[in-house]
Amino acid sequence: MPANRMSIRFKIRRQDAPGSPSYWQEFAIPYAPDHNVISALMVVQNNPVTTDGQRVAPVVWDRNCMEEVCGSCAMLINGVPRPSCSALIDSLTQPIVLEPLPKFPVVRDLLVDRSRIDEGLRRVRAWIEIDGAWDTHEGAPRISPIEWSANYLYSRCMSCGCCLSACPQFGPHSAFIGPAALAQVRLMNAHPTGRYDQAERLHAIMGDGGISDCGNAQNCVRVCPKAIPLTTAIGELGRQTTVQAVKDLFGG
């Protein structure tokens, strides 16, 4: 710790554009105990000079809420995918190695293109089919507090992409939709009226790139910053899809 108390050192993987080669640069900023990775990157941004004394372009990265609820700022920090706003410097081994979230195309430096998450949500129809966004003078059917607490866990998924980047089955090499969208199928299928479209959602994950591509590595659940029980959801969906397959077979 004493060595760390003088400065905060970073080793950052940079990339100027999609498809261009990546390279490393190192930075150091004065130590302060209350830094997280974002606030430290902001200091680098104010004066982007490497430890070799080279003035370089400010590091590009994504952030917004800085309260671990928007999902923007996820990156690979010392080899672990996680939001950078809640990555406190004092809890990290130095030099702190920052890399873009793997499995997603790099836009520039630490900024990646996560549009595949959105595509996944569209594919599984992760919404409730309502008649329209107007008042029908009725709410939804009741939901027991026990069901609510199970559902709430999944509704906190912020599409940060950590689970996807940790999943060995997900990536440019495969069509696997990944745990985040699967968990939303679990959530929507549990809603009292969302159930009406359960079969469609299940069919969407029964084909290529669907639930059977899960290799059960369990990495997703280990890295989820919101502790969402992703593997539990996948297990439940395994049963739901099996039942659906039987129904499909016998016209149930």
Added chain:
Amino acid sequence: MKTTPTAIVIGGGLAGLWATLRIADAGFPVQLFSLFEVKRSHSVCAQGGINAVLDTKGQRDSIHQHIVDTLKGGEYLANQPPVKSMCEAAPGLIHTFERMGVTFSRTSEGLLDQRLFGGVKNKRTCFAGASSGQQLLYGVDQQVRRLESLGQVVKFEWWEFLSLLKDADGVCRGILAMDLKSLEIRAFPADVVVIATGGFGQIYAPKTTTSSHCTGAAASRCYQQGAWFANAEFFQFHPTAMIGRDKNRLMSEAARGEGGRIWTPRDPRDARAPNAIPEAERFYFLEEFFPAYGNTVSRDEASRAIWHVTREMGLGIQGTDRVYLDLTHLDRAFVSGRLGAILDIYRKFAGTDPLAAPMEIFPAAHYPMGGLWVDFERDADGGMRPDSPRNQATNLPGLYACGECDYAYHGANRLGANSLLSASFSGRVAGESVVSYLKGLDHRRTPLDQAGVAFEIARQQRLNQDLMRSNGPENPYQLHQALGALMTTRVGVVRVNSELATALDELRELERRAASVALGDSSAWTNQTLVFARQLQDMIRLAMVVAKSALERDECRGAHHKPAFKIPLPEGKFAGDPEFEDYRARWRANNDRWLKTTIAEFSAEGPRIHDEEIDLSIYPPTEPRDYR
């Protein structure tokens, strides 16, 4: 040839997505613009909940009481018909959200639960665990995705709005936007534009609870093109935000409500750990200043007291902008049960345990009540006329505003848990108004002048090129820090006219400096510094509106506190006493002079201010507030 008119919505938070839903539901195609994936919008940060009178707690809560609470909380500065309609619509909005699948917390019977929230007597706040805003946003995000899959909505994420396209009659006919990756600037013609780009807390950075994209740049750009900006001087500061270098994070008022004590060492040089400082050497200033209320004094009073102790008495912890919010004297099990969510946030972001050592906090800019001026049409019942194309319309024809970037619902101060409500409601209303506007359009309108559009594209490209080539002495990120420090010090919790005048001078100086930056990044691909340097200039121009509006208003009202013009309540005197009657007369005279909407108009010399009468037709102020 008759073609279907199209709409553009800028901003994908709660308000923008509601507007999108209502426009697309009516069959008009929507192009939705956002700086990032819409579900990452700042709406996710609202923790507490959303107000709606459901009267399910046996308290005989009424919509009328919600209206009165909102109007009084805003010290009568809000036009009353929109507030009335908002409160009346709230239960229907909640039920719509519920149908969308929002995971509202439940009672043991499986019904929507409601809880008590700051400043009101009845339980009327629906919530979804500790992440209400996130859940509400996801509800509409999912519905927009549904409409996207049907081809009714096209999203332009990672695009930034730059300017409005107006036709020869001054009517908004589309926008110019920049792809934040390729930096391509493109014109997007449309028949109507809705701006829903949220607040502007970043002008106070880092002492703000808002997200890094809450710059107000988009609203500022509309203002600079002629849209009026109203009540900019009213900015709510949250007294207890945990201090951070990147931002300040809100610690709910519940911490004080459950017995938390605010204090600072009596000696600012005291460098001991807080737990080692004996009771006699601690200054529990809220308890000393407000013997009746102690630590549960209102948000505003608490913010001002902390400001007074740190900035005026110099008694912040070791002379800095910090005081303690102490829970360590309370029973651990009790605090953990009642304040679990807050404790988790503090542990996560400060890395220390607030049950072992006191939290360090300071007031932070939280929510602007002011924003783009919008119109409304009053109906016979005293509310807003449904589907009137005037509702949520700015003074620029064809431009609508909603959500935190409008000014309409909170007056001089906002009630807790009314922000998610106003965002949802105003977004829905804006969408419905736009539909009426589009239905009423003359299809033989003159087309947009293409030469004018090409000229504007060229002008915007030149702004980029000038910034890219500029090799001035300034760094935009450092200027942002200077802006935040200046606004916090001179246009913050407590206002003094000489300071405000100085602030305006300094803002002009900052504006000049912001034009001579060196980006340090010459890349034409995803150049975030270029994007920020542009936003910074617009933030400074908006900060001038705040400072100038604050300078003009010589009174204390809601969040705008100018001690030199305070009318003190005579102690120990009540109605009938000459001192009280004199006070009442002064209060009335003050309302005659100042109970008006402040409106700022852009000019090259700086904001020009005029005022506008307020519609007080539902619940006019007749008596001064007296909480004794």
